[in-house]
Amino acid sequence: MSEPVNTSRRRTLIAATAVPSVVTGAAVVTPFVASLAPSERAKAAGAPVTVDLSKLKPGEKAAVEWRGKVVWVLKRTPEQVAALEKIPASQLQDPESKKASQPDYVKGATRSITPDLVVMEGVCTHLGCSPTEKGTPGELGSDWPGGFYCPCHGSKFDFAGRVFTGSPAPANLVIPPHKIDGVVLTIGVGQDGKEA
Secondary structure, three states, X not given: OOOOOOHHHHHHHHHHHHXXXXXXXXXXXXXXXXXXXXXXXXXXXXXXXXXXXXXXXXXXXXXXXXXXXXXXXXXOOHHHHHHHHHOOHHHEOOXXXXXXXXXXXXXXXXXXXXXXXXXXXXXXXXXXXXXXXXXXXXXXXXXXXXEEEOOOOOOEEOOOOOXXXXXXXXXXXXXXOEEEEOOEEEEOEOOOOOEO
């Protein structure tokens, strides 16, 4: 004759083995799930960057990093702004910036929200080198109005990042989304306040 089943003991044994199994499973799965989340460094790399414009004087350029690229913030002098308007369209590959990578709110020769301040990636659109500033008119020839020169392959850009005809760079320098609130520039956020 068989003994009656002790259901109370059975429940105790099931609970005694189930609880450690669940805890062990959670301990194994938690690090795996956590590894799928972006790291703090990855989050920061795409996060908006702010720049205090009150420290930038006319003719000065600040360089900041946003999404792993150098972004230039140039406070142009009145002479630099005036020179942009004098460059003949025939000397520029994309004078109206129709093919350029830029937000809609930075149209025109200055490619900026305000004429004196331009924000652009300091990365040549040819092969990704970093152009150097050649700000003195005539520094690269008698017709040079001042701007940027890429030492890798000779691409030339004006102070709005527009590429000159004859340069190997296929497009103007990239203008990232940005907005200006008083003396604070935020790169990575559009005029509407939305993150890019």
